[in-house]
Amino acid sequence: MSTTIEKLHSHTLPAIPLRAHVIFPQxxxxxxxxxxxxxxTIETVLNTDRRVFVLVQKDATVEVPGEIDVYPVGVIAKIKQSVRTPDKQLRLVLEGVCRAEMTSFSINAKGGIVCDVIxxxxxxxxxxxxxxxxxxxxxxxxxxxYAKYIPKMSKDTLLTVDSLKDPGLLADYIASNLLYKFEDKMEVLSAFEPLYRLDTLCVILEREIEVLKMEDDLYKKTRDQMDRQQQEFFxxxxxxIIQSELGGSEEYPSETAELADVIKKxxxxxxxxxxxxxxxxKLNSMPFGAPEATVIRGxxxxxxxxxxxxxxxxxxxxxxxxxxxxxxxxxMEKVKERILEYLAVKHLSPDLKGQILCLVGAPGVGKTSIGASIARALNRKYVRMSLGGVRDEADIRGHRKTYIGSMPGRVVNAIKLAGSMNPLIVLDExxxxxxxxxGDPAxxxxxxxxxxQ
Structure with a gap:
């Protein structure tokens, strides 16, 4: 059946540009x-026939749109209701009358947009x-x-779509209520011929179905991965539980077996x-991926x-x-004499505990270097630990192991650095x-x- 043009009229109407909002006839x-x-412009139109030409901006960020900033196809609409909002905006209820194509774009004396349309x-x-x-x-x-991938679609929308028999109105209704991108809506609005318009809508819906299928596949893969992790946990x-029922086997899984062997040796x-x-x-009994497992392992x-x-x-x-x-x-004869006395006492009582020497003097007199000499004389590893400016007691004692990023204290680090359990440690400054x-590091x-202690 061939298509016939019913109306082809010219109008000069005041126009309002909208940001990313497309309205449709009927x-x-x-x-x-x-x-x-x-x-x-709206206040002026409300005193006349209430008809206005509604345009759509190509770029929503443009504050003062010109002719090149709007789509040439719009809708002649009738203002059914207007309400002032508390933020001094104007809320309109518009009813689309028909499509129209803009032939000229001008600005009147009051700064409003006026368009000649067909x-x-x-x-x-x-x-x-x-x-x-x-x-x-x-x-x-x-x-x-398409509706399979839109779970929250209302029943009223489904019933309305099934009841529409006019191809043009069916395309307009689906585009108005279900399409997300205003570019897709404008593609449907720009199609004047009803059958071509419906065909354009089908192409857009099929394109959206492919995207939704891909999103659904990605969601299923993510969900399957999470299900596998939960299955591993169970x-x-x-x-x-089985090991416990069999008598509490002392064997560890391969992840912690090496740690247990090293500790036993x-x-x-x-x-x-x-x-x-x-x-x-405790590490072995923790679930996979538990945050505390990282703390204990460290x-x-x-x-x-x-x-x-x-x-x-x-x-x-x-x-x-x-x-x-x-x-x-x-x-430094007195200092050397005191050190030799200490070594003599150490020779007589090798198991003596609390062996601490305090060296006091001005900077640069050799306090630190004489500590290195004592270590060489005793055949012990030498470690210098500078305490100047230390203000946190955790630097000395170490942090609680339950804290994220906890570190051992400086004394433990000095022993690890020395490579022996009986180093000579100089607590400098x-x-x-x-x-x-x-806290108080002292x-x-x-x-x-x-x-x-």
């Missing part, structure tokens, strides 16, 4: 008008006949496919070994890096020590310790240096 739409010039209305005898009915059926089939828990006290194995068992790694059972043998030769001190330092809201140092 469909009610609610729009908010914020531009002052557009509000003045109103075009097409009529299809018997709604396009056989071709029209076939295209409607195809559109409904495509729409049904299987791990079941394995633990450590040259340390039974108390330390028992504590570390307890942490390994704590175990720090403990295993310590030189357990590694000691240097002391060389308590007083004559050789005197020779080293004299070679390294000239003068101890008089420059400070304190703040994080008090924490007392706890570290006091062998009875």
């Amino acid at each position: 469909i009610l739409s609610t729009v908010d008008i914020a531009r002052k010039k557009s509000i003045k 109103e075009k209305t097409y009529v299809l005898p018997e709604n396009g006949g056989v071709k029209g009915r076939a295209l409607i059926r195809h559109t409904l089939s495509v729409f049904e496919n 299987l791990r828990e079941q394995m633990k 450590l040259t340390c006290s039974d108390t330390v070994r028992e504590k570390l194995l307890k942490d390994v068992h 704590y175990l790694d720090v403990c295993l890096e310590l030189p357990w059972g590694t000691y240097t043998k002391d060389r308590l030769d007083i004559k050789r020590a005197k020779k080293i001190l004299d070679h390294d330092h000239d003068g 101890i008089d420059k310790l400070t304190r703040d809201a994080h 008090s924490a140092l007392l706890e570290v240096l006091d062998s009875e």
Whole structure:
């Protein structure tokens, strides 16, 4: 059935541009008008026949659109209702009358937009006949496919779509209510001929179906991956229960077996070994991906890096020590004498605890270097630990292992750096310790240096 043009009329109408909002003929739409010039245009139109030409901007960010900033095809609409909002905007209820194409664009004396338009209305005898009915059926089939991916679509929308028999109105209704992009809506609005308009809508819907299918596939893959992780978690828990029912096997999975073997071979006290194995068992019983597992693993790694059972043998030769001190330092006879007295006491009582020497003097007199000489005389590893400006007691004692990013204290780091459990540690610039809201590092140092605590 051939298409015939029913109307072809010219009009000169005031126009209002909308941002990313497309209205269609024979469909009610609610729009908010914020531009002052557009509000003045509406106020003028309300005193006449209430007809206005509605345009759509190509770029919503343009504040003062010109002819090149709007689409040439728009809708002649009638203002059914207007209400002032608290934010001084104008809320309109517009009813689309017909499509129209803009032929000229001008600005009147008040700054409002005035357009010359050609109103075009097409009529299809018997709604396009056989071709029209076939295209409607195809559109409904495509729409049904599209609706599968839109779970929140209302029943009223579905019923209305099924009841429409006019090809042009069917295309306008679906485009107005279901299309997301205003560019797609404008593509449908720009199609004057009803059958071509419906065919254009089908192409857009099929394109959207492909995108929605891809999104659905990605969602299913993500959900399947999460389901597999949950399944692994439940299987791990079941394995633990089965092991417990079989008598509590002491075997560890491969992930923690190496840690357990290293701990069992450590040259340390039974108390330390028992504590570390307890942490390994706790790590083994944690679910996959638990945040605390990373904390415990970091704590175990720090403990295993310590030189357990590694000691240097002391060389308590007083004559050789005197020779080293004299070679390294000239003068300081009283200091050397006190150090030799300490070595003599150490020779008589090798198991003596709390062996601390305090060296006091002006900067640059050799306090730090004489510590290195003592270490060389004793055949011990030498580590210097600068305490100048330390204000946090956690630097001395270490952080709680439950904290994210927790670190061991400086004393533990010094032992790890020395590579032996009995290094000679020089606590340099101890008089420059400070304190703040994080605690008193001097008090924490007392706890570290006091062998009875």
